Each structure stands twice: as structure tokens, then as C-alpha cells.
Amino acid sequence: MLDLSVAQLLSLVRAGFLDARRGSRGEYRFSFQDLVLLRTAKGLQATQVPPRRLRAALRRLRQQLPQGQPLSAVQIEAHGDRIVVRRGDKVWNPESGQAEFNFDVSELAERAAPHARRALAEAKRVPSELTPEEWYELGFDLEAAAPQHAIEAYLEALERRPSLVDARINLGRMLQLAGEVHLAEAHFRIALTYQPMNPTAHFNLGVALEDQGRLSDARKSYAATISADPMFADAYFNLARLLEQLGESQAALRHLKTYRKLIDGPH
Numbered sequence: 001m002l003d004l005s006v007a008q009l010l011s012l013v014r015a016g017f018l019d020a021r022r023g024s025r026g027e028y029r030f031s032f033q034d035l036v037l038l039r040t041a042k043g044l045q046a047t048q049v050p051p052r053r054l055r056a057a058l059r060r061l062r063q064q065l066p067q068g069q070p071l072s073a074v075q076i077e078a079h080g081d082r083i084v085v086r087r088g089d090k091v092w093n094p095e096s097g098q099a100e101f102n103f104d105v106s107e108l109a110e111r112a113a114p115h116a117r118r119a120l121a122e123a124k125r126v127p128s129e130l131t132p133e134e135w136y137e138l139g140f141d142l143e144a145a146a147p148q149h150a151i152e153a154y155l156e157a158l159e160r161r162p163s164l165v166d167a168r169i170n171l172g173r174m175l176q177l178a179g180e181v182h183l184a185e186a187h188f189r190i191a192l193t194y195q196p197m198n199p200t201a202h203f204n205l206g207v208a209l210e211d212q213g214r215l216s217d218a219r220k221s222y223a224a225t226i227s228a229d230p231m232f233a234d235a236y237f238n239l240a241r242l243l244e245q246l247g248e249s250q251a252a253l254r255h256l257k258t259y260r261k262l263i264d265g266p267h
Contacts, residue, residue, distance in 0.1 A: 132161035199229035233262040
């Protein structure tokens with residue numbers, strides 16, 4: 001899939017770029033997120049980035065890749081001497097470096113899809129052998145390559161442990177992306193019965209409510225997100241946009257300023 005030799009692959013694992021798991025026969029097992037990092041490593045190596053800079057860039061990148069969100073939306077690029085990760089209208093710099101490459105992870109997701117489907121089929125043959133956490137992790141790995149199968153894996157996790165909040169939130173988000181906004185709302189609300197101060201559940205609930213045109217309820221959810229986590233930048237942005245729609249320009253500006261401070265960080 002990546003046109004990497006075994007020697008190249010092992011050198012990247014040994015350098016600590018990946019937390020590869022070992023299978024029952026001692027083989028390495030990689031997640032989709034690992035494939036993204038390996039693809040990035042190959043692109044950086046092709047540009048003759050010094051090894052020390054490569055290690056620094058990939059270690060920082062592993063921390064910055066979005067968790068619990070489809071990786072098919074991510075682009076990793078070089079802009080002059082800056083390596084950047086792009087998700088929607090957000091761009092962040094994992095590490096400086098001299099590089100000339102540009103690729104879309106959606107291509108990798110398409111190529112990974114058959115492998116992801118096989119992984120789910122194998123898990124279903126011996127479902128009792130997987131723990132709720134392992135079903136959750138399988139769902140996370142399936143999100144970009146096979147979103148419908150990710151939903152199945154999250155449902156399996158929750159059938160075994162209804163209180164697994166991370167699986168509940170991810171399932172809700174995947175259902176929302178599939179257009180099942182009412183089902184998504186239900187799962188976010190269930191998640192909050194287990195963890196009433198979970199900021200991600202409050203935020204996702206706000207998005208689901210906003211998608212339904214329930215702006216007053218969405219406003220409360222975004223406010224609850226900020227109460228649970230005052231550093232949750234996206235909640236300030238969404239709340240500012242919502243307040244602007246509701247005609248509360250001063251309050252909207254105040255939240256937008258907070259958002260910009262959080263995004264820009266200290267100077």
C-alpha cells in the first residue's frame with residue numbers, strides 16, 4: 001500500500017514513530033492512523049529532510065493528529081520551510097522542515113478499505129474474544145476507510161459495555177455524518193448520563209441540535225462545553241457564530257476574541 005520496504009518499516013518502528021502492537025504470532029499490527037504516519041514519513045524521506053528533523057516532525061505530528069475524527073479529511077503538506085497539517089479550515093504546524101510534498105489521506109483511506117473490512121469480518125467470526133475496548137479501537141481504525149463498519153464496531157462495543165462513553169460519542173458522531181442526526185443526539189445524551197461534564201459530548205450535542213435548527217438548545221450545549229472545559233476553542237467559535245445569528249453581536253464578539261486567543265496561543 002505504501003511501497004515501503006520491510007527494512008524502512010522496521011527502522012521507523014524502532015525509531016519510536018509508531019506504537020505498533022504485536023499480534024499473537026509476534027507480527028506488527030498497524031492502525032489506519034499508523035498508515036497515515038508511515039505515508040508522511042515516506043514523503044518526508046523523499047524530500048531529503050535530515051533524520052533529526054524527521055524524527056522531531058513525526059513525533060509532534062503523532063500528538064497533533066485529530067483523535068476520534070475521520071482521518072480522510074486530513075492533508076499533510078509542506079509550505080516552504082513549514083510542515084503543516086490541514087483539517088478543514090484549520091492548519092497547524094507539527095514541526096519546521098524543508099520539504100516539497102502534498103498528498104490527501106483520502107486516497108490512502110480508499111486503498112485501506114478492503115483491509116479494514118477484512119478486519120471487521122475476522123472480528124465477527126470470534127466476537128466473544130474481543131473486549132469492549134478492542135471493539136472500540138477497531139471502530140476507530142475503521143472510521144476513515146469504512147465508516148459504516150465503524151458504526152457496527154461501536155455498536156458491538158456498546159452492547160458489551162453501554163457505559164463506554166468514548167464509543168458512545170464516536171458512534172453518535174458517525175451517525176450524524178451519515179445523516180442520522182436524531183439518533184446521534186440520543187447517543188450524546190446517553191453519554192452525558194454517564195459523564196455529565198464530558199466536554200466533547202456537550203459540544204457534539206450542540207452541533208446535532210444546531211443541525212436540527214434548535215438554536216436555543218444548541219447555545220446551552222456550547223455553554224455547557226465551555227463550563228466543562230474553558231480551553232475548548234471550537235465551542236467558543238460555534239457559540240460566537242450562533243450568537244451572531246441570534247442578534248447578540250456583542251456577546252458573539254466576546255466569544256470570538258476568546259477563540260482567537262486560544263488558537264493563537266501565547267506570543
